[in-house]
Amino acid sequence: MPQNAQVSRISKGKRTEIRRENERMILDAAERVFAEAGYGGATMQLIADLAGLPKANLHYYFPTKEALYRQVVRNIFEIWLHAADSFDHAPGPVEGIGAYIEAKMEISRRHPYGSKVWASEVMHGAPVIQDYLESTLRDWTAGRMAVIQTWVDQGKMAPVDPRHLLYMLWAMTQHYADFGHQIETLNGGQPLTDAQWREATETVKTVILRGIGVL
Amino acid sequence: MPQNAQVSRISKGKRTEIRRENERMILDAAERVFAEAGYGGATMQLIADLAGLPKANLHYYFPTKEALYRQVVRNIFEIWLHAADSFDHAPGPVEGIGAYIEAKMEISRRHPYGSKVWASEVMHGAPVIQDYLESTLRDWTAGRMAVIQTWVDQGKMAPVDPRHLLYMLWAMTQHYADFGHQIETLNGGQPLTDAQWREATETVKTVILRGIGVL
DNA sequence: CTTGAGCTTGACCATACGGTCAGAAAACGA
DNA sequence: TCGTTTTCTGACCGTATGGTCAAGCTCAAG
Known part of the structure; x- marks a missing residue:
């Protein structure tokens, strides 16, 4: 046979x-x-x-080239979205936001190319995924903002604007992928080691969690 | 005449x-x-x-196209560097880092195109300004890290890793330029108003300053 | 006014790129 | 084994792009 x-x-x-x-x-x-x-x-x-x-x-x-590109971008978007599962079933900001930061830092490490493609796409005005931004991402964002606002209302964290807090989380975690080359250069030309990734994640978590008044 | x-x-x-x-x-x-x-x-x-x-x-x-591009990137780099003047003559982290955040947020607002070009350049491996990264930017970073470390040693702020703190500052402030389109979309398709820019700046400042233990 | 250096521009060229196509090869079902 | 469907690929094509060039124009100095 x-x-x-x-x-x-x-x-x-x-x-x-x-x-x-x-x-x-x-x-x-x-x-x-x-x-x-x-x-x-x-x-x-x-x-x-x-x-x-x-x-x-x-x-x-x-x-076509565009069809291929479109598929690449959509794949990344899926990964993005699933990263937030950790966010949902958390009793409070310490666990929820802490886990979200860890998940997104892990994604930045595992999918640096994807993160860059996404960043490029958005920077150029999102020509191929504008509809996603206006539907899926908008809904997603509204949902998490509501969760954060609940935590604020319950006195579980300082009264921080949920929208800008989300932006800060995205910015910091994705920065380690999108600006990885700059970080590597400033690290003596060497990629971050396991220990350095842990250090980065811990620093981000500590500053943010203390920054929202839960440490 | x-x-x-x-x-x-x-x-x-x-x-x-x-x-x-x-x-x-x-x-x-x-x-x-x-x-x-x-x-x-x-x-x-x-x-x-x-x-x-x-x-x-x-x-x-x-x-050539490359020569033109090179000049554009260098111009932006100059603006970046001068933004840090506020950093230097500050007695402590509250004034220094606070002013730096405000300066960089203002740059993001005034020079969104430049910020994007810089981000693109770095994301693609810095093909034309790698030498700047390895010389000027490295020196600049080392200098500010030393300042932050001094503040830590003097007990003026919590013991936060200066390197990652700088990355966080860059990430958050530049995010408002580089991902401006996404932010605008999530803002109902409208650019941020003056008030919203102030709100963003204040949120970032508050979370960071509290995050490093000076509020 | 004359002269020459600096500035402007339409027309042109070589190349590289996205995309096409016809036909060969491989996999499959019977 | 044979016919059909799917996969593979070298050769080819139209277009768009970065860059060139030679001729014309503007301006200031003498």
């Missing part, structure tokens, strides 16, 4: 498998190239080379 | 004046286009149109 021995793949429909595999390769390569070169600076050829595929093959899976 | 009545210009050397004027027009247009489209997405034609000049004229003043 046609069982390829040296390739340890799940042989659950080879067609489907090939498609999934290639789409992932392309999306990973695209995420990195879009992050490093920007949308305008990225070329399909560069993405193809990094994915190890001929350029024409990219257009088989993703009809 | 050839005195143009309807143009109120200083006639101090018309050649020099024309050159200064045009360079400024071009640099202003370039800053905006680079910010909105990214380096790769920006075209000389777009910049020329916005500056109200023929494209060929741009190449007379700036030989």
